[in-house]
Amino acid sequence: MADVETARGLRKTLHDRGMRMTPQRQLVLDAVRSLEHATPEQICQRVQETAPTVNITTIYRTLDLLDRLGLVRHTHLGHGAPSYSVEDHQHVHLVCHVCGSIQEIPCELLDPLVGTLRERDGFELDASHLALSGTCRDCLKQEQEIE
């Protein structure tokens, strides 16, 4: 895995691919790092606090780039805009498909699964940004009452 954690590492990684490190890219990355689970819209607002002329198009392009480099991840929590966060923000989301509520659990709970997929499929599961869908405790209870 290319070193991409440090500013210098990122610069080199980009350079190896014929790309450049720019102020905009640094600002977007900083914003994602500090916000945790932010939509492109929210990230744009944060970046514009420092550099008001940065366009949301650049936010989208940069998020896509950083995602492909593995520096950030996006998750679809329910419908609507996806939510971006940095790679090391460690937890898993339980999304209730009935009420839309979201709770977080430690991602260590997925360690067994990560191992299984690595051996079976050569697939490196990113357990740090998962949205798992199901029914939450409250909605299960309500279903029983209607029945």
Place this chain on the structure above:
Amino acid sequence: MADVETARGLRKTLHDRGMRMTPQRQLVLDAVRSLEHATPEQICQRVQETAPTVNITTIYRTLDLLDRLGLVRHTHLGHGAPSYSVEDHQHVHLVCHVCGSIQEIPCELLDPLVGTLRERDGFELDASHLALSGTCRDCLKQEQEIE
């Protein structure tokens, strides 16, 4: 869990909530059942083969309803429109966040996790429509080559 598998069961479930079974709802459900992993757009096209005047608004409203009843599930495979399928279409998707490729694995692999979440959080994980994000074998190999 309310019986919702049969046409009669669905009718009753709806009735208990002050709702009705309609031809449109039946058609949408049939379409989702036969298509497997279809977008609202595709479902609409299928429904319109039988009933050309059904509006896509109705598709959206019905999918949302069926989702809340637990009859269908939606998954976000990458960006763009979500993909709907019936509850019993059993497999899990591994989505590569680098190249976007998708592979399927049997959902039994998640049984241990389902048990853990049920005990720990009272959360009933729906393991039949999951999209797990990570890096696929090919993209892992390519990363190593660039390095």
Place this chain on the structure above:
DNA sequence: CTATTTGCAAAGCTTTTGCTAAGTT
């Protein structure tokens, strides 16, 4: 000088909302 990146405006696609008409109980 060449290639990459940005900002801007416009277009594109998906989804939701407001409202009226139609259908059920």
Place this chain on the structure above:
DNA sequence: AACTTAGCAAAAGCTTTGCAAATAG
């Protein structure tokens, strides 16, 4: 009559595209 549902049109929300100007190597 009261209430749910459907269709339609318009609006809203999110994302991408095309292109010229700016910037970096």
